[in-house]
Amino acid sequence: MPEPLVYLNGRLVPASEAHLAVYDTGVVLGATVAEQTRTFGRRLYRLEDHIDRLFRSLRYAGIDLSLSRAELAAVSHELTAHNARFLDDAGELGLVHFVTAGEYPSYAAMTGRPVRPGPTVCAHTFPLPLGRWARAMGAGARLVISAVRQVPPQCWDPQMKCRSRMHYFLADRQARLIDPEASPLLLDLAGNVTETPTANFLIVERGTIVSPPHARILPGVSRAVVMELAGRLGIPIAERDIGVLNALNAEEALFTSTPYCLLPVTSIDGTPVGDGRPGPVFRRLLAAWSAEVGVDIESQILAAAGK
């Protein structure tokens, strides 16, 4: 029975056989850096930017990857091409890269086999659950200010995309107490807005798209696309501290993230953002993005939800 493939430590294996030993440091320490890319029309979008960011995370974490950027890109394309065959007609793929620090020697001794040297490198795909964002694409996403704070730069640099995400897990859990569909917005230790566990957060204030300062958040590839599209559309952009008052009084608020590109945020702690409906900046950006990728992003999501 044919199935999607997964790249794992130099080999392509069937998806159902893609697993990590329980003594992998990715399991033992969460010492893992990762990326998530998607396709449009089944072609990977901005793969180079994602690979660049992966290499920046790796350098920060001090993990040496044996593959070059080009080799990783080649594997990614090959995997995508193969696995796209398993999609529904309208489907798109998400592509995940992750790299752990390899096997944890003392635990690995359980099997009696020698420790595999070097990091654990994996690339796998999944069908983008596009329909999952249909409600938020139409009515807007809902946010709650989390009691859990972002891990500060004194511990690790928030610009690294890593998988030590217990605080995100806790924040998500608390947000769902309020509203099963809500996402938590994390503040930093000074009380400024940062991001959600899975998306960059932007607001529109007096016509300007405002992002928190880059050094306190993940430097999102989608966020960079927003900035680029805004530039083309003549929408001013700025990086500055965002307080909760700014977020609640924004003309619009936005999530931007790889799987869905852009979502309107229409409620924060139960208070509507703007008039509580997706706004014109959101519309213009999404239209420009759809044009750039040759896919009507919103229609694709709504279609996937059977709407």
Place this chain on the structure above:
Amino acid sequence: MPEPLVYLNGRLVPASEAHLAVYDTGVVLGATVAEQTRTFGRRLYRLEDHIDRLFRSLRYAGIDLSLSRAELAAVSHELTAHNARFLDDAGELGLVHFVTAGEYPSYAAMTGRPVRPGPTVCAHTFPLPLGRWARAMGAGARLVISAVRQVPPQCWDPQMKCRSRMHYFLADRQARLIDPEASPLLLDLAGNVTETPTANFLIVERGTIVSPPHARILPGVSRAVVMELAGRLGIPIAERDIGVLNALNAEEALFTSTPYCLLPVTSIDGTPVGDGRPGPVFRRLLAAWSAEVGVDIESQILAAAGK
């Protein structure tokens, strides 16, 4: 070919087949709580205390385990009994429990199979690498004050034993730049001493064993044993803030952790602790501990190193 077994989600599987899907939340989020227990004379030591702490971590993280404490204990004993057969004559087992939040649904869709509900529960063993601590048991461990800080309670409670440990990975890496055998000592955001990535840290100051306050550190089972033994031996104990000056001027400094019980720390940032040799409080505690478990802990470690 017979091999050790691993408990994984209700089944016992051979060690070489114990693995997590790449879409397990333990891999994707590091949202994992864990424990590590050891044997003395191949019998699990203070298993109940470890299981208690595991359940405290689980309740904090909001993960519901389907197993009761008693069931988990039974599995643990069974596993230990089976796997001890694969040890060398003088060997001891480490027993690891970990629980993740289960499969990450969107990634799990890659295989087309339904998502396995509930958490991922694993118990596995490994031969304790006792010889690895022989040098430190004799000459003392070496510490460096880390540039990386402990994740603060605003993000998650440091009393939870979790596996989002990127900061530990980074701290270990930097410590090894100074000295391949050094361990990093992490300060909290206020600059007080907390712990190392794998051990609680204690000092002896004017004859009293001093620990950092409990709420800022992992409530170590071995640390509790130290307190208990100290009580029996009439050595005063106290919990209070420890500054770096206190650590550098301590009469003795100690690591306490499950695998080796107790190690003397004889150097911090290149400065000797006390006279730079294991001290009398260390000796008395280790002797009492050896008596309690019926194993000469130091000899066992030295023997394992062939000394």
Place this chain on the structure above:
Amino acid sequence: MPEPLVYLNGRLVPASEAHLAVYDTGVVLGATVAEQTRTFGRRLYRLEDHIDRLFRSLRYAGIDLSLSRAELAAVSHELTAHNARFLDDAGELGLVHFVTAGEYPSYAAMTGRPVRPGPTVCAHTFPLPLGRWARAMGAGARLVISAVRQVPPQCWDPQMKCRSRMHYFLADRQARLIDPEASPLLLDLAGNVTETPTANFLIVERGTIVSPPHARILPGVSRAVVMELAGRLGIPIAERDIGVLNALNAEEALFTSTPYCLLPVTSIDGTPVGDGRPGPVFRRLLAAWSAEVGVDIESQILAAAGK
């Protein structure tokens, strides 16, 4: 038509005429210190302790009250005796004292009259809404960890009972998003548990009643009663940092506050505390308290709710 009286700046006025000018600093700055005392059997309980704390707050705030402690006590007793007549048979009174910094001169000029010198001093009563706590007395109160943090000592000392409580208002509002009956638990800037907007928070951990350290919380008169009763009952007490993990894993958790004395807390962020029901330490303390005041506190509350 007779009505309760209010003490206001040296005079007793009918309740319906007890008001502050819109230019009082209590309105303009929230620069107000306050107390809340209650009756048992219509006699004021621990009035001296409340007046003591009021004077401590006043000294900290630098507000000079023209009344002595004895004079304020006399007024309080007189007011209580008079106003108790308006209660239902089973009713009890709450007695509020508050002192503001007086009139705000520039705004006061609006009337053309001279500014009244000195502070604004008020004592008023209200029928204790005892029935309001019947549900929580039976099934336990519900807590959520608030995204809003306690104002730190760098701004003002949390031991002062003051009425600049915007953060409490915000925290209450967010808690009610989760659960209309939930109270928010505020953490301090280091992530430790402090208190709720209206109650001190205590936990029972290994049989010991634990409170956060005194310097970070309001030194509650009811909290002091708990400590006193615990002493008599032989229940150990301790002051130390409480992390969220401690709260979630406590054997019991308690609110203590003047109006209801003691309430069991049975849920934190949706997770049951202990077995999710009021516990034995709560029962013993409440019984002792009832004995001390000659009133069955729980029955009084349930009766008030018509249960």
Place this chain on the structure above:
Amino acid sequence: MPEPLVYLNGRLVPASEAHLAVYDTGVVLGATVAEQTRTFGRRLYRLEDHIDRLFRSLRYAGIDLSLSRAELAAVSHELTAHNARFLDDAGELGLVHFVTAGEYPSYAAMTGRPVRPGPTVCAHTFPLPLGRWARAMGAGARLVISAVRQVPPQCWDPQMKCRSRMHYFLADRQARLIDPEASPLLLDLAGNVTETPTANFLIVERGTIVSPPHARILPGVSRAVVMELAGRLGIPIAERDIGVLNALNAEEALFTSTPYCLLPVTSIDGTPVGDGRPGPVFRRLLAAWSAEVGVDIESQILAAAGK
């Protein structure tokens, strides 16, 4: 005897009868948002900007005002027109808006009347005490760095104009120990300059007007005017962190606030700013402001002081 009117909860009442019940949340919690506007030539200046900011504060605090912006503006103009009649010939009015969360139900029960639903809304005026700023307009205001810090965004957003101002009360009190005419300058918890209890603080550094970043201070309407006038005059403006060293070494320092528009600050902690006299940027801005409003602001203040 005719007197000024006050708008209070939908009614216009004589100033001497404008008061809040002692059980209003504005008194009980300081949970009040507010604005202060002034007239020039008895016409309200930038009323819309103040009402905008009021609505931003209300949305942040989660208080729903039944009035629209237009209605509130209409009331404001009506009130101003009426109350201006009571001014001296040269007088100007200050107009205060404040909104509290309404009556505090349990305390309100003291009167036996039903709780008035909804917020408490008030607008009142006062004769601007223009003469009070004559000394500072001529010789410059004096500042002291306060030991009290600004309430951080973790507690509430400093961009909200609220009346939980105990820290301001404490800071003012300490400043007056040094100098009865000094104002305190509050730092944030990181040690950066923020503002005073009643004014935004600006410095001139190498010819540029510098303000602390917007998210840490009240977004002053007068501050916005300064920025606007500076733009017209070709004076560069910037937002960036201001350290105490910058303030002490500034070419000029300025207060900007509604009642007096702009004051020179000529001394900080006893050290002269610049040459200790009002500087040219102050002069140019004040002249431009006077031109914009058709009133010589300095002369009006000096005249009011009889100078």
Place this chain on the structure above:
Amino acid sequence: MPEPLVYLNGRLVPASEAHLAVYDTGVVLGATVAEQTRTFGRRLYRLEDHIDRLFRSLRYAGIDLSLSRAELAAVSHELTAHNARFLDDAGELGLVHFVTAGEYPSYAAMTGRPVRPGPTVCAHTFPLPLGRWARAMGAGARLVISAVRQVPPQCWDPQMKCRSRMHYFLADRQARLIDPEASPLLLDLAGNVTETPTANFLIVERGTIVSPPHARILPGVSRAVVMELAGRLGIPIAERDIGVLNALNAEEALFTSTPYCLLPVTSIDGTPVGDGRPGPVFRRLLAAWSAEVGVDIESQILAAAGK
């Protein structure tokens, strides 16, 4: 002309010739640790405790002193004996030890001579200016809460007595703006009371002598004497966080420091402590101290002031 001697780098030199090269690290970096001891009846008091603390500071700073504790003690006694001859009849000596990291090589090259290796070690004396404390001994010292905060442990451990004291210099300067005789009380970054630039601070609260926790302050030798005397007198002692409210409401407040042993603090930010006069705990401690050293400490100070 005979004059006092100074110990400097192994030699005894006349006081007027005791100086450091401008390129000494004590001048260039303030990288100096120090002690201050005094005589009673011209005999050094608790010299061993001061030398112990000096060695603790040296170990923390990583400076190796060539002298042993005994050698340093011998030099200290010799110097004291010699220099006491220059005192007035009733005089006492202060003895200062300081150790710098030695010469700063690049600057030292200015003379063309080789760099002197090793640290700079100095011991010198001065006539204790006893009369200077007469006013405070009688009427009490005055404190102001400083806008300047204590350097946090993240930078260096406050338990080290070092001479990088710019913050103390700034705090003293600001305190004198308020009152030429006031001392500043520094808070830590969390807003808790620590100490003054030259004294430990203690309060008496419900009969107990309370000190801030040891790890945040200099472990004063005089403070240890207070604790010892209190123990003998049966006065309870405690270490816990002291908020500003505690200080302002203390029954008594105290400075303790080597030169004057103990002073009553009778005013904080202009508010009297207790009844504004030296209190009974102060009296009892000072009497016990006088008995211990065989000198009436207060009389000696008053006599020195000619009172």
Place this chain on the structure above:
Amino acid sequence: MPEPLVYLNGRLVPASEAHLAVYDTGVVLGATVAEQTRTFGRRLYRLEDHIDRLFRSLRYAGIDLSLSRAELAAVSHELTAHNARFLDDAGELGLVHFVTAGEYPSYAAMTGRPVRPGPTVCAHTFPLPLGRWARAMGAGARLVISAVRQVPPQCWDPQMKCRSRMHYFLADRQARLIDPEASPLLLDLAGNVTETPTANFLIVERGTIVSPPHARILPGVSRAVVMELAGRLGIPIAERDIGVLNALNAEEALFTSTPYCLLPVTSIDGTPVGDGRPGPVFRRLLAAWSAEVGVDIESQILAAAGK
């Protein structure tokens, strides 16, 4: 024997006689502000900028210097002209200015002479140890992230160049444990990059020279030159927060400081910056700087090292 001169308190003295009394506040408190200037071709470079910064530090510290800027400049030139004679042919001078708060009165009494009023003012020179930077100029400097943090603005403004540098001394010591030639990079309390004990730190990111925000670092004169040269060369410059991830992933990293102007940083915590070699921005800036001063800076350094 002729020797260089030192300016000290109004007099020119031979270098070997330039010293401070042990009771100078520069020795006692480290309450010293300072500057360091250098010559190119034996002419002082940007002396006015250094004197300006000195006066800014003095004003912040509240130390009044009796000399005017012009007088201090004149002395500086005179000293430089005289002392340059003692240089080797290819030598250059460093010129140090420092000002302390003067004599510490109580200690000064040791000599029986009257206290010298006013500050201690010193200017001295030293032969720039140019050869010392030859290795770093060629192969690049090495950095380690320090466990010691920068003193925060709550204690003193980091823009003041002062000599209370114990934290720098501690950071240097720890860095040398890792690598005898490494410099420590200090983070601020929020975890952002600031500077090293002796240099400003800059990175090149996407072609832009990035500096940490000015208010958190010493406003380096050399840093200002870099900005000026970059402006001329058309290299974009920016001030923004730099995280450790940014530093590790920079295209280039740079030290800039008076003695050597500019050094490439090629390694951080053992990880190469860029390709681990000096980069093109460094080359262009150094060439421009050499052109501006008429000295080939790199050749001069290499020549001094005999390379």
